[in-house]
Amino acid sequence: xxxxxxxxxxxxxxxxxxxxxxxxxxxxxxYKFGEQVFVGLSAAYWLVYLFYSIMLPNLFTKLFTDLKGxxxxxxxxxxxxxxxxxxxxxxxxxxxxxxxxxxxxxxxINMLRYTKSDMLSQISATMINPxxxxxxxxxxxxxxxxxxxxxxxxxxxxxxxxxGISAVPSKLGIWFLMISFGxxxxxxxxxxxxxxxxxLEFLLKDWLHIIK
Amino acid sequence: xxxxxxxxxxxxxxxxxxxxxVALPLVFPIGWKTEVSSYAKQAxxxxxxxxxxxxxxxxxxxxxxxxxxxxxxxEAMIEHAFSRNHKIMxxxxxxxxxxLAEQAFLKVKESYPDKKYGEDYVNMGYKVAxxxxxxxxxxxxxxxxxxxxxxxKYADIPMLSKVKTLKDVAYINSLSSGxxxxxxWVMAARDVYNTPVTGGTTAVSAPGLIPYVNSQKQLHGLLxxxxxxxxxxxxxxxxxxxxxxxxxxxIAHLLIxxxxxxxxxxxxxxRKRSAE
Numbered sequence: 001x002x003x004x005x006x007x008x009x010x011x012x013x014x015x016x017x018x019x020x021x022x023x024x025x026x027x028x029x030x031y032k033f034g035e036q037v038f039v040g041l042s043a044a045y046w047l048v049y050l051f052y053s054i055m056l057p058n059l060f061t062k063l064f065t066d067l068k069g070x071x072x073x074x075x076x077x078x079x080x081x082x083x084x085x086x087x088x089x090x091x092x093x094x095x096x097x098x099x100x101x102x103x104x105x106x107x108x109i110n111m112l113r114y115t116k117s118d119m120l121s122q123i124s125a126t127m128i129n130p131x132x133x134x135x136x137x138x139x140x141x142x143x144x145x146x147x148x149x150x151x152x153x154x155x156x157x158x159x160x161x162x163x164g165i166s167a168v169p170s171k172l173g174i175w176f177l178m179i180s181f182g183x184x185x186x187x188x189x190x191x192x193x194x195x196x197x198x199x200l201e202f203l204l205k206d207w208l209h210i211i212k
Numbered sequence: 213x214x215x216x217x218x219x220x221x222x223x224x225x226x227x228x229x230x231x232x233x234v235a236l237p238l239v240f241p242i243g244w245k246t247e248v249s250s251y252a253k254q255a256x257x258x259x260x261x262x263x264x265x266x267x268x269x270x271x272x273x274x275x276x277x278x279x280x281x282x283x284x285x286x287e288a289m290i291e292h293a294f295s296r297n298h299k300i301m302x303x304x305x306x307x308x309x310x311x312l313a314e315q316a317f318l319k320v321k322e323s324y325p326d327k328k329y330g331e332d333y334v335n336m337g338y339k340v341a342x343x344x345x346x347x348x349x350x351x352x353x354x355x356x357x358x359x360x361x362x363x364x365k366y367a368d369i370p371m372l373s374k375v376k377t378l379k380d381v382a383y384i385n386s387l388s389s390g391x392x393x394x395x396x397w398v399m400a401a402r403d404v405y406n407t408p409v410t411g412g413t414t415a416v417s418a419p420g421l422i423p424y425v426n427s428q429k430q431l432h433g434l435l436x437x438x439x440x441x442x443x444x445x446x447x448x449x450x451x452x453x454x455x456x457x458x459x460x461x462x463i464a465h466l467l468i469x470x471x472x473x474x475x476x477x478x479x480x481x482x483r484k485r486s487a488e
Contacts, residue, residue, distance in 0.1 A: 204235065
């Protein structure tokens with residue numbers, strides 16, 4: 001039976017792979033079917049998965065096995081229920097409290113972390129001696145890093161009209177930004193090709209057994 | 213033929229060419245060599261330099277959609293850590309990460325059959341809450357992971373007997389394809405507890421994470437996409453799936469370059485014709 005199910009699963013995967021690929025020719029019922037099955041399955045999968053991997057071990061099991069020792073869990077449980085009251089128009093206002101707590105907590109955590117990691121550490125990482133490098137290419141890299149950061153940040157300085165000599169770093173900043181966008185695009189192409197490689201590997205290896 | 217249908221046919225030709233360009237090298241591998249980048253080398257050096265028997269964290273923060281890029285990295289890095297006799301504590305900030313971790317360990321164990329669960333590696337499973345979970349691991353690991361994936365209590369896992377907080381692990385390796393992932397590990401583990409962090413990510417996410425590989429060592433190297441996975445395989449002398457797939461990747465990139473060039477020439481000629 002398990003062997004039948006694995007073969008059946010394999011053919012299903014092949015069918016849905018081709019159904020989705022068929023969109024590249026044109027929109028068709030197979031693609032629509034594949035897309036809707038994916039959306040439905042994902043929603044159901046996540047609902048069941050999150051219940052069993054989050055709600056059950058972190059809340060229900062603890063409350064049912066040791067209610068006295070886990071009384072504090074009733075607070076998040078109540079807040080969760082208040083969030084669900086959003087679906088009833090009369091009690092909708094109650095959901096604002098858990099949402100406010102979530103936003104406040106997230107803002108507090110992120111403010112600290114982002115200030116340290118994305119601002120202070122990043123600024124410190126640019127404050128380097130560019131000539132203190134092992135190789136010439138590393139030294140050029142350091143100079144470009146400092147120069148590019150200053151010009152890039154200057155591009156977003158809008159308090160003074162950028163004209164004449166003060167427009168030069170701004171224009172250089174655009175060049176640095178354009179090059180970084182190009183690099184991002186290159187990485188994106190690489191990622192998309194990798195996805196295609198993954199699917200073709202599945203078809204050629206697991207389904208057709210053409211490659212080992 | 214109208215311009216719209218002509219464009220549609222051209223698009224289909226591009227798809228077909230790309231399909232063939234990727235499929236052929238998979239069937240008939242060329243065996244092109246990959247040059248190792250400094251980012252991959254830094255990640256390798258962190259694992260290479262960690263002392264024997266160190267406890268390390270491998271966080272599987274991705275799902276099957278990113279398997280093609282991240283699973284080869286996971287396998288290569290586990291193999292490297294096993295070869296250095298590191299004790300791997302696997303966990304996941306993404307729900308499906310734990311199954312992918314199991315798959316990766318199963319694969320690497322073919323080369324390391326003597327590695328024992330609980331003594332050399334352990335799977336602590338999925339942990340919800342991302343950055344908050346990492347912060348809590350910095351205070352008390354046992355509170356975050358009362359038991360492993362199979363239900364064995366934290367205190368009964370031999371390799372974790374001396375691990376109380378994040379400060380007790382030699383390094384963290386996050387294989388991530390989004391949030392929560394490497395960025396959260398940098399913010400809550402490296403920048404708070406000074407535990408070194410390295411990792412691998414999908415090519416799409418790499419440009420956003422590269423700034424963390426800096427003089428402050430927020431990240432010790434970074435593997436970005438399939439190419440970096442093949443670089444890591446080259447560093448540990450392994451011909452893995454990433455190395456095999458890189459031929460297809462390279463041919464596809466050459467084709468795309470050719471198509472961009474053709475498209476530009478075509479656009480240039482069309483503009484010139486309309487100007488006349």
